[in-house]
Amino acid sequence: MAAVNPPERHYEVTHTATLTYPGPVASSYGRAILLPRTVGGQVCHRSELRTDPAPAEIGEHRDYHGNRSSYFAVTDEHTRLRVVAESLVTVSRKASHPDRIPATPWEGVVHTARSLRSSGDQEHPDHAASVIQVADGALASSIVGSGSAAKEYATGSFTPGRHIGHVIRDLSERIHADFSCRGGATPAAAIGEVLSRRAGTGPDLAHVLVACARAMGLAARYVTGYVADRAGDARHAWAAIWVPHGGWVQADPANGRFVNERYVLTGWGRDHADVSPLHGVAFADGDGPELSVDVSLVEVEEP
Numbered sequence: 001m002a003a004v005n006p007p008e009r010h011y012e013v014t015h016t017a018t019l020t021y022p023g024p025v026a027s028s029y030g031r032a033i034l035l036p037r038t039v040g041g042q043v044c045h046r047s048e049l050r051t052d053p054a055p056a057e058i059g060e061h062r063d064y065h066g067n068r069s070s071y072f073a074v075t076d077e078h079t080r081l082r083v084v085a086e087s088l089v090t091v092s093r094k095a096s097h098p099d100r101i102p103a104t105p106w107e108g109v110v111h112t113a114r115s116l117r118s119s120g121d122q123e124h125p126d127h128a129a130s131v132i133q134v135a136d137g138a139l140a141s142s143i144v145g146s147g148s149a150a151k152e153y154a155t156g157s158f159t160p161g162r163h164i165g166h167v168i169r170d171l172s173e174r175i176h177a178d179f180s181c182r183g184g185a186t187p188a189a190a191i192g193e194v195l196s197r198r199a200g201t202g203p204d205l206a207h208v209l210v211a212c213a214r215a216m217g218l219a220a221r222y223v224t225g226y227v228a229d230r231a232g233d234a235r236h237a238w239a240a241i242w243v244p245h246g247g248w249v250q251a252d253p254a255n256g257r258f259v260n261e262r263y264v265l266t267g268w269g270r271d272h273a274d275v276s277p278l279h280g281v282a283f284a285d286g287d288g289p290e291l292s293v294d295v296s297l298v299e300v301e302e303p
Contacts, residue, residue: 008092009261010303013226014296015085015235017278019289025081028074030280033267034085035060035068036225040247041093042265045303052082065133065274067267081289083278088303095260098165102246106164110217112244113138134242137219141270143187144211144222149195154212164243168251169258171212175205176256185235185293187272202254203237203272209253210239210271218242221268223250224275226297228262234297235277240268264297 015034035047049058049070057073074081117135157171179194184201191211194200200208206222213220219242226234238259240248250259267275282289 007094007261008090008302009228010088010090010300011226011228011264012296012298012300013085013087013089013264014294015277016294017083018292018294019081019083019282020292021079021081021282021284021289022286023284024077024079025282025284026075026077028072028078028081028280028282030072030074030083030278032070032072032083032085032278033063033067033224033275034083034277035070036087036089036264036266037066037068039265041091041261043090045088045090047085047087049083049085051084053078063274065267065269067269067275081282088300089264090303091261091264093259093261093263095258096165096168096249096251097258098163098169101163101165101168101243101249104164104244105161106158106167106216106218107161109164109243113217113219113242133221134219136270137221137242138214138217139270140214142273143271144191144207144214147192147211147215149192150208150211151215153195153208154216157212158216164241164246165249168241168249171209172251172253172258173256175208175253179205179208179253181205181254183233185233185237185277205253206237206239207271209241209251213239213241221248222271222275223259223265223268224272224277225263225265225267226295227252227255228264228297228299233293234295235293236263237272238263 036044038044053076055072056075063069180199187203194204210220224237227236238252240250269275
């Protein structure tokens with residue numbers, strides 16, 4: 001049987017953040033993770049970040065996780081700062097399926113992750129995935145712990161000997177069914193509160209999946225970007241779990257599914273704090289700014 005090529009979609013993404021201050025600002029300095037990465041199943045053809053007023057200095061570097069971190073300094077006095085990121089991206093990511101994920105019991109995945117963390121085995125065939133990234137993904141972070149509440153919820157999916165692919169799918173589908181997902185592009189509550197209330201934003205539910213995976217000994221990361229079929233605001237967040245010989249398997253608990261070609265990835269980290277879209281410092285008197293965000297995600301013909 002001939003192999004079926006994954007579907008390919010092309011998107012123009014425009015993310016506009018406007019900060020309006022109550023009084024004059026002498027200067028602003030910011031960091032942004034708004035430009036999509038080129039990774040497996042995704043190519044960023046072109047991208048640009050600009051500000052209004054125009055920046056005195058602007059640049060880009062790769063952060064600890066390999067994300068495209070943009071820096072800007074605006075030194076003209078202003079009361080409004082507009083940050084605009086424009087990108088053209090092709091996504092050919094094929095959604096994972098349990099039958100295409102290496103058929104390893106989840107306990108075996110935990111054992112391998114622990115072995116990598118304890119030995120730093122440079123000869124392991126998955127070393128390209130980075131021993132450091134696996135170790136990072138298995139540890140608690142500032143927002144996402146690995147406490148008893150997450151473990152108690154996770155055990156419903158982690159039955160003994162269960163195929164890791166089925167565990168990931170079941171956990172994602174359970175979170176989608178059990179938790180009420182409300183609008184919002186940032187976490188709105190502490191992880192314990194989200195688990196208790198069974199409600200949160202999309203990023204909150206991504207944190208829940210990450211917390212459950214870590215509580216059971218797996219390595220997981222928080223992923224941020226956009227999703228094309230999300231009504232209204234296209235900003236979104238999901239999670240990825242590391243599987244030996246299978247890489248980082250991405251799942252979206254807010255929608256109860258594996259991630260496919262409708263998702264544009266901008267970055268990943270241990271939790272939302274590592275990939276906050278925009279943060280910085282402004283030198284001004286008075287209260288902080290009012291923030292408004294507008295995102296346009298438009299599917300286009302082949303670039």
